[in-house]
Amino acid sequence: xxxxxxxxxxxxxxxxxxxxxxxxxxxxxxxxxxxxxxxxxxxxxxxxxxxxxxxxxxxxxxxxxxxxxxxxxxxxxxxxxxxxxxxxxxxxxxxxxxxxxxxxxxxxxxxxxxxxxxxxxxxxxxxxxxxxxxxxxxxxxxxxxxx
Numbered sequence: 645x646x647x648x649x650x651x652x653x654x655x656x657x658x659x660x661x662x663x664x665x666x667x668x669x670x671x672x673x674x675x676x677x678x679x680x681x682x683x684x685x686x687x688x689x690x691x692x693x694x695x696x697x698x699x700x701x702x703x704x705x706x707x708x709x710x711x712x713x714x715x716x717x718x719x720x721x722x723x724x725x726x727x728x729x730x731x732x733x734x735x736x737x738x739x740x741x742x743x744x745x746x747x748x749x750x751x752x753x754x755x756x757x758x759x760x761x762x763x764x765x766x767x768x769x770x771x772x773x774x775x776x777x778x779x780x781x782x783x784x785x786x787x788x789x790x791x
Contacts, residue, residue: 645687645786647779648711649678650703652719653695658744665745669772678715681776685783687712697721697728704731713786714739715778722747722757733762738785742778743768 651671654661659670675691682689690711694700700721707714714737721728722741732739741760746769748755760766764785767778784790 645685645712645783646710647682647687647689647782648703648707648714649675649689649691649775649779650700650714650716650718651691651693652700652717652721653697655717655719656693656695665750667744667771674772674775677772678775678779681779682783685780687779687783689779697725701727701731704728704735704737707737708735711737713737713782715742715775715782716740716759716763717742717744718759722759725758729758729762732759738782739763740778740782740785741766742774744771744774745769 656671658666658674659668671693679689692703704714716739718725718728718741739762741757741763757766765781767774767781770777781790
């Protein structure tokens with residue numbers, strides 16, 4: 645099983661960006677935990693981060709037929725990007741939307757997700773641990789353990 649983890653804008657700043665909201669862990673820490681979790685379940689995981697919406701859309705578009713599933717933290721694009729939503733839907737890959745913070749406890753504009761309706765699940769508010777939970781949940785979904 646081959647999985648893809650995508651991280652959106654500003655997540656390369658993890659560890660220094662608003663640590664009261666996002667914690668002190670880095671993007672490398674999150675990717676390492678996600679990879680270790682995938683390996684525990686017999687899967688491999690590739691990671692990609694971009695601040696550029698089109699690069700994320702292109703990665704999703706190229707994922708079909710290569711990957712079995714997708715974990716995506718669209719970050720701010722969650723609330724603005726029809727393009728990401730359409731790319732996820734077109735890929736026909738099971739996807740888990742992931743957020744470090746609970747976006748529903750934040751500003752009102754963060755309460756709407758354009759991408760969640762085309763994902764099998766949405767996970768938020770668990771900080772770094774969310775990366776492991778998202779991978780584990782996606783693997784379970786692909787294996788038919790959860791629906």
